[in-house]
Amino acid sequence: MNEQSSPSVRERIERNTKRRGMTKLTETLMPNVFLICAIISILTTIGIIITLISETLSFFQAVSIIEFMMSSEWYPLHNDASYGIRPLLTGTLVIAFIAMCIAIPFGLASAIFLSEYASDKTRRTVKPILEVLAGVPTIVYGFFALTFVTPILQHLIPSLSIYNALSPGIVVGIMIIPMVASLSEDAMSAVPDSLRQGAFALGSTRLEVAVKVVLPAAFSGIIASFVLAVSRAIGETMIVTVAGGANPTASIDITSAVQTMTAYIVQISLGDAGYGTTEYYSIYAVGMTLFIFTLIMNLLAHFISKRFREVY
Amino acid sequence: MLAELKKPAVETRIHAQTANNKRDVYQIDQLNLWYGADQALKNIDMKIAENEITAVIGPSGCGKSTFIQTLNRMTELIPSVRTSGSIYYRSQNIFDKSFRVEQLRTKVGMVFQKPNPFPKSIFENVVYGPKIHGIKDKRLLADIAEKSLKGAALWEEVKDRLKENATGLSGGQQQRLCIARCLAVEPDVILMDEPTSALDPISTLKIEELVTELKEKYSIVMVTHNMQQAARVSDKTAFFLNGEVIEYDETARMFSSPRDSRTEGYISGRFG
Numbered sequence: 001m002n003e004q005s006s007p008s009v010r011e012r013i014e015r016n017t018k019r020r021g022m023t024k025l026t027e028t029l030m031p032n033v034f035l036i037c038a039i040i041s042i043l044t045t046i047g048i049i050i051t052l053i054s055e056t057l058s059f060f061q062a063v064s065i066i067e068f069m070m071s072s073e074w075y076p077l078h079n080d081a082s083y084g085i086r087p088l089l090t091g092t093l094v095i096a097f098i099a100m101c102i103a104i105p106f107g108l109a110s111a112i113f114l115s116e117y118a119s120d121k122t123r124r125t126v127k128p129i130l131e132v133l134a135g136v137p138t139i140v141y142g143f144f145a146l147t148f149v150t151p152i153l154q155h156l157i158p159s160l161s162i163y164n165a166l167s168p169g170i171v172v173g174i175m176i177i178p179m180v181a182s183l184s185e186d187a188m189s190a191v192p193d194s195l196r197q198g199a200f201a202l203g204s205t206r207l208e209v210a211v212k213v214v215l216p217a218a219f220s221g222i223i224a225s226f227v228l229a230v231s232r233a234i235g236e237t238m239i240v241t242v243a244g245g246a247n248p249t250a251s252i253d254i255t256s257a258v259q260t261m262t263a264y265i266v267q268i269s270l271g272d273a274g275y276g277t278t279e280y281y282s283i284y285a286v287g288m289t290l291f292i293f294t295l296i297m298n299l300l301a302h303f304i305s306k307r308f309r310e311v312y
Numbered sequence: 313m314l315a316e317l318k319k320p321a322v323e324t325r326i327h328a329q330t331a332n333n334k335r336d337v338y339q340i341d342q343l344n345l346w347y348g349a350d351q352a353l354k355n356i357d358m359k360i361a362e363n364e365i366t367a368v369i370g371p372s373g374c375g376k377s378t379f380i381q382t383l384n385r386m387t388e389l390i391p392s393v394r395t396s397g398s399i400y401y402r403s404q405n406i407f408d409k410s411f412r413v414e415q416l417r418t419k420v421g422m423v424f425q426k427p428n429p430f431p432k433s434i435f436e437n438v439v440y441g442p443k444i445h446g447i448k449d450k451r452l453l454a455d456i457a458e459k460s461l462k463g464a465a466l467w468e469e470v471k472d473r474l475k476e477n478a479t480g481l482s483g484g485q486q487q488r489l490c491i492a493r494c495l496a497v498e499p500d501v502i503l504m505d506e507p508t509s510a511l512d513p514i515s516t517l518k519i520e521e522l523v524t525e526l527k528e529k530y531s532i533v534m535v536t537h538n539m540q541q542a543a544r545v546s547d548k549t550a551f552f553l554n555g556e557v558i559e560y561d562e563t564a565r566m567f568s569s570p571r572d573s574r575t576e577g578y579i580s581g582r583f584g
């Protein structure tokens with residue numbers, strides 16, 4: 001109002017501009033700080049990979065790569081130790097398969113419900129709950145599997161041993177339902193409403209809109225969510241360590257104890273494998289295998305969502 | 313101007329004469345619609361005749377889209393919408409509990425302002441409707457696709473690439489594809505909400521020609537912002553203002569001698 005007495009906006013800005021000249025130093029300094037932080041995190045990752053590779057190479061000086069890949073026995077603690085990755089791989093894949101059998105139908109159905117049927121209010125309440133579920137520590141799921149799911153399953157399948165593949169498989173599945181649901185829901189919500197309207201206007205029912213228009217349109221995002229979920233199931237550690245047992249076996253029997261790659265790494269890390277022994281190096285070889293698997297899965301997810309992303 | 317706008321409508325029930333014994337596809341009685349607490353349509357009474365093009369004009373926000381979307385009950389997809397009154401489609405009240413909305417929308421097709429082809433092949437787009445309504449015969453579907461695409465004047469341009477993704481077509485081609493998709497279920501009425509507003513003049517002309525041909529077989533209700541378009545293609549025109557029908561008459565006579573000063577103001581470009 002009293003423009004005469006107080007300085008005008010232009011004057012203020014000019015005055016401040018002069019003062020801002022001093023901030024030039026921070027303007028040149030800060031980008032370097034950011035860059036250094038970025039480089040540190042990348043270097044750490046590279047360091048881990050290099051360690052992984054070099055220790056894995058040490059392992060393969062003691063054990064032939066042919067044995068590692070071809071032998072169907074994993075007896076690292078025996079006198080005549082045998083290092084065939086297949087039992088651990090079988091355990092891991094069986095658990096991941098059971099988990100996906102649970103996570104895909106339930107996760108996808110939840111996603112369809114949330115994106116196509118639920119009211120805004122329901123969606124706004126349910127989605128955060130899903131995200132909270134994703135934050136439950138996995139050790140809690142592990143004991144849930146061992147002390148709750150396994151006894152129930154033993155009622156249904158009397159021959160089920162206390163440590164088995166089925167129970168942790170189901171619980172890993174339960175654990176990744178929120179992830180599948182949330183990521184698939186994101187993909188389905190990203191489908192523009194105009195497509196739904198187009199389908200409704202042709203006389204589609206709500207289910208037809210969901211299944212024949214929205215699902216195909218969100219296909220790449222949904223598949224990417226599955227692949228990421230598989231990757232998560234393969235890398236899952238605590239649940240399978242607690243409830244899966246420690247019995248590396250190449251036979252597929254979901255009622256008896258198994259051992260996954262991750263559970264093996266825990267077992268050896270907690271035990272007293274001396275530094276430099278073959279079993280010490282073996283955890284790096286197993287870790288490397290695990291790393292390669294999850295890396296491929298993640299790259300695949302990335303590739304699918306990039307390559308097959310629908311343009312609307 | 314304001315006084316002019318507030319002047320109560322002289323005729324509350326304005327029925328365009330149904331000339332030359334055409335039957336009505338729609339009869340709308342005392343239609344009101346609210347979005348939450350905001351009333352978007354007020355006491356609409358209208359009859360829409362068979363095999364004619366009915367244009368709906370009016371300034372932005374006056375309720376044109378809302379109006380044509382009540383005709384196939386698309387508005388009920390919006391949770392806050394409430395309606396009163398009745399709409400008779402071929403003498404059946406579409407708001408009746410027993411009236412199946414999917415059946416209505418199969419009979420009454422819709423073309424949207426922005427082309428919205430599904431991210432599927434051109435062929436799959438066209439046969440989507442017949443397929444969900446249970447037609448499985450491959451030969452028949454191929455025939456339907458050809459006939460519909462010809463009907464939408466798109467066949468020559470796409471006949472060699474029916475398997476390609478529809479999103480690769482130009483805007484005008486996409487809009488004609490959406491018309492073909494709509495024709496594929498052989499509807500009775502086609503609702504079009506500013507079908508040419510996203511298109512260049514040549515595509516617009518093509519669609520206008522097409523619409524004029526389509527009226528031989530279909531009844532068409534078309535929202536447009538383009539006065540020339542309404543004058544060129546439509547038989548009757550309804551002028552909406554603030555959710556009310558101010559004037560509804562034969563297009564030729566409405567454009568030559570509008571009865572209401574607000575209509576005259578709008579079509580001569582004085583406001584809106």
Ligand SMILES: Nc1ncnc2c1ncn2[C@@H]1O[C@H](COP(=O)(O)OP(=O)(O)OP(=O)(O)O)[C@@H](O)[C@H]1O
Binds near residue numbers: 350352371372378390
């Ligand atoms: N989904 C909605 N929720 C709430 N209000 C809405 C909604 N859609 C439209 N409206 C309101 O209803 C009124 C009529 O809107 P409508 O879209 O029918 O206008 P229109 O005549 O089609 O305008 P335009 O020419 O800009 O397309 C407007 O006041 C608008 O704000």
Ligand SMILES: [Mg+2]
Binds near residue numbers: 376377378505
């Ligand atoms: Mg509109």
